Amino acid sequence: MDLVYVFRVLYERKFILIASAIIAAAAAYFFTRNEKKFYRSTAQLSTGYTINDDIQVGGKETSLYEADTKFNNDIITFTSPSVTTLLSYQLILHDLQSKHPFTELSEAQKKSPVYTSMNKDSAIQIFKDKLETMTLLTSYRPDEKKMIEFLKLYGYDYKFVQRSLSVYRLQRTDYIQIDYISQNPELSSFAVNTIFSEFIRYYKYVRSTKSNEAIDTLRSLMEKKRQELSIKTGTYINEAGVDPTIESTSKLEVIANLENMLADEKKRLTTLNANLEKVMRRINDLKPEGNTSISTGDNMELLTLRKQRDDTYAEYVRTGSTNQALYQQYLDLKSKIQKAALQGSGGSTRLPASTTRLDLMDQKADAEIDIQTSQKNISEIEKRIASLKGGVRSSASQSATAESLTKEVEQANKEYLEAKQKYNDAIDINSSSVNNFRQILFGQPALDPEPSKRKLIVGMAGIAAFLTVMLVIIILTYLDSSIKTPRQFNKEVNLKLISTINFMNLQGYTMQDIITNKIHTKNKSHKSDHNAFRASLRKLRFEIEQSGKQVFLFASTKKAQGKTTIIQALSFSLALSKKKILIIDTNFCNNDLTMQLQANPVLERTNVQNEPGAIMDELEKNATVSSDGYVYVIGSEGGDYTPEEILSQQNVLNYLDFLKTKFDYIFLEGPPLNDFSDSKELSQYVEGVIAVFSADISLAQIDKQSIDFFRSLDNKFYGAVLNKVELKSINTA
Structure with a gap:
């Protein structure tokens, strides 16, 4: 194609090109004369993924790649239907219950079948139930399908919310920014603040559901190791008490072993006291989240069960830790305590926080029992040493058995401490993964609307019309x-x-x-x-x-x-x-x-x-x-x-x-x-x-x-x- 000829053809039709651009711009100006105003509200939250000031659990530091992955996961969760639907419930409940709703329906919308067939009280109850249980509406059920249409009538369906919501990471920072745009500045402010709280609630629920399974497994393992340690400790004490070779071979060697055991047990007691202090500090530092659903009657029942458990365990230790009936009774009481605690928090929407507090209380009780056991062991070992110094009768074969039992007790104690440490680390991770989120900027109603796009639309319409007509002329010239x-x-x-x-x-x-x-x-x-x-x-x-x-x-x-x-x-x-x-x-x-x-x-x-x-x-x-x-x-x-x-x-x-x-x-x-x-x-x-x-x-x-x-x-x-x-x-x- 001759470019000179094409340019000449375009020049000859310059008035057509100019007229088309003017007409398109005028049409765009006319159709945007009633352009709606939109207001933006912004909130920011800190994740703690890239901050190294806090103590890291297990001494590990999060890499930048892992931090990016966590940021992406959080952003996807923020904009997922599971969270945006919770915001939809909050918005519709506000409009149904408030005297000053965010969205005012037109008369035509109020006469629509979706609105006239809806029972307000029933709708409020359904939305509350869905909000409490964090479940989505399904179109397979006729009553819930009506709720979906009702949300669309108000413009609160999750697809509309997703289009109005923008969540992104501020580059090279630890912060996530949340933007929401709507025609009501108060709605935008309400949305950015509410979606953060709903995100935290949903995040806790998902994390606690997964981590509680792991915590239960580690708790069972810890109990098993504790039982093995108690059995081996009792066996060692009994066997060492009738050692026939100690007196004839080396009284000093046996006494030295017992003194080493005494030193180890005292170290263990010191560790247990430190763990108890740590648990007490965590209980004191833990801020209550939401209202616990455990009643006063439930608390009395738990206290009674705990006292029975502690008394049973003390009796078990006093009798030499060999009475299996008492130990089984102790385990049954402990199981009842866990069930009672779970039943007492069954209706709460703050289940993860309540569960964390109960776990810490269990740790406190377990630590106290371990301390009592250790103190009892120290007392028994000290008595045994005193008895041996007064005169010990044992044989060489029993001495070898005592040495073997000592190693078994040490190994059992090591395994128990490792299991307990894993359990404590799991509790720490479960609580710290949620507690790191902090809202550092709360959304406020915008004073001024977003800049109008009317000029941009008018200009783009004129340019688009100009280029379109020019392209048509060029194509016709080419086909001519x-x-x-x-x-x-x-x-x-x-x-x-x-x-x-x-x-x-x-x-x-x-x-x-x-x-x-x-x-x-x-x-x-x-x-x-x-x-x-x-x-x-x-x-x-x-x-x-x-x-x-x-x-x-x-x-x-x-x-x-x-x-x-x-x-x-x-x-x-x-x-x-x-x-x-x-x-x-x-x-x-x-x-x-x-x-x-x-x-x-x-x-x-x-x-x-x-x-x-x-x-x-x-x-x-x-x-x-x-x-x-x-x-x-x-x-x-x-x-x-x-x-x-x-x-x-x-x-x-x-x-x-x-x-x-x-x-x-x-x-x-x-x-x-x-x-x-x-x-x-x-x-x-x-x-x-x-x-x-x-x-x-x-x-x-x-x-x-x-x-x-x-x-x-x-x-x-x-x-x-x-x-x-x-x-x-x-x-x-």
């Missing part, structure tokens, strides 16, 4: 099969182009006056067209003179291509060079040459004798001669017939070779090839065929067939003339 310029002619027609004639308005002028430059006009445009027209004809005249041919047929593919005008103009131009021209109007279907030059219509009746003198006499008698005496015209009557059908054997066309000696050039005009076969019949009488094309046409398939005929003439086809070309197209071609 017209031959408006010489470049397009060569591309579409691919015939030898010998001349380009510019378009000129001939109204009010004669061709002879234009060629002889006898017209005086003050119109610069007309004057420029006339000058260019004469210059183009001079070029065509030069091509004719250089051709070496005298007899030419001017043909075209369709009518109104300008053959008549070109023949007249070329003839008068040649006459200025003192050339003698004979014009024969052989266009029987449209004898414009005869009409315009006022020639005698005698061609069909001419019957020439085969004598030179007779031919010229007949020509002189019937031809019309111009005022300058150089242009002769033989006209035709015109009709629905071809040359072979109407002309006799002695017609003037059969004597063109003789006439060439009397005239410098002989021009014939033929009918359009698309409609008639006359031009094909006339081509046998001439030396050269010139095709005339108008620049304002588009080529069809039938035109291409006629063009193929021109190509089939080979050397007889002299070239094509592109007529009616815009002057600017000639200058830029």
Whole structure:
């Protein structure tokens, strides 16, 4: 595609482009005249993922990759239906229960079936239940499907909330920002603050559900290791009390072992006291979250069970830790305490926090029992050492057994401490994973609305319309099969182009006056067209003179291509060079040459004798001669017939070779090839065929067939003339 031509086409249609942009911008301005105002509210929270000031559980530090993953997980959770639906419940409950709702329904909305069929009290109860249980509405149930439609009526369905909500991490910080945009500034503020609390509640519930399973497993493992330690400790004490070889082999060695055990047990007691202090500090530091659902009666029951458990365990230790019935009773009481604690917090929406407090209380009770056990063991070992120093009776084999039991007790104690440490770490992680979230910026109602996008919309509409129309023009130009310029002619027609004639308005002028430059006009445009027209004809005249041919047929593919005008103009131009021209109007279907030059219509009746003198006499008698005496015209009557059908054997066309000696050039005009076969019949009488094309046409398939005929003439086809070309197209071609 010729870019220069495309730019020229766009320039010619600049007013269309400008008008389309103005209309589109005006339409956008009209449709956005009632643009709604939106208000943004922002909240921020700290996650603690990238802050190293706090004590890390287990001495581990979170990597940046892990922190990014956690940030992404939190953002996905924030915008998930599980959390946004909880915000939807809060918004609809506010509007149903408050005297100043965020959203005021129109009268049409209040008359809708969704609104009229809804029972307000029932809807409030359903939404409260769903909020408490953190469950989603399902469209499979008819009553809940109505609730979904009711939320959509208010614009509180989770999809709408997700579109209004924006949650993202502030780059290279520990903060997550929450934005909410709505038409009510108070709604936006309420939404960003409420969704944080709902996120925390949902996050705690999910984490506690998963971690409690692991904590229960670790608790069972710890109890198992504690039971094994108690059994092995009791066995060791009993076996060491009847060792028969101690006295005979080495009393000091046995006493040294017992003293080592005493030292280890005292260290263990110190560790247990430290753990108890740690648990007490955590209980004191733990802030209550929400209302616990455990009643005063439940507390009394728990206290009673705990006292029974402690008494049973003390009796078990006092009797030497060998009474399995007492130990089983102790385990049963402990199980009852756990069940009672879970039942007491069953209806609370703050289950994770309550569970954490109960776990800490259990740790406290367990630590106290361990301390009592350790103190009892220390007392027993001290008594045993005192007894051994007074006199010990044992054998060598019993000494070896005591040493083996000592190692077993040490291993059991080590396993118990490891299990207890894992259990405590799990409790720490469970509580710290939620407690790290802190809301550092609370959303406030915006004073000013968001910047209006009206100007942007209007501008984009104008630009889009401008570019769209321009693209349409370019596509149409690309698909255009017209031959408006010489470049397009060569591309579409691919015939030898010998001349380009510019378009000129001939109204009010004669061709002879234009060629002889006898017209005086003050119109610069007309004057420029006339000058260019004469210059183009001079070029065509030069091509004719250089051709070496005298007899030419001017043909075209369709009518109104300008053959008549070109023949007249070329003839008068040649006459200025003192050339003698004979014009024969052989266009029987449209004898414009005869009409315009006022020639005698005698061609069909001419019957020439085969004598030179007779031919010229007949020509002189019937031809019309111009005022300058150089242009002769033989006209035709015109009709629905071809040359072979109407002309006799002695017609003037059969004597063109003789006439060439009397005239410098002989021009014939033929009918359009698309409609008639006359031009094909006339081509046998001439030396050269010139095709005339108008620049304002588009080529069809039938035109291409006629063009193929021109190509089939080979050397007889002299070239094509592109007529009616815009002057600017000639200058830029």
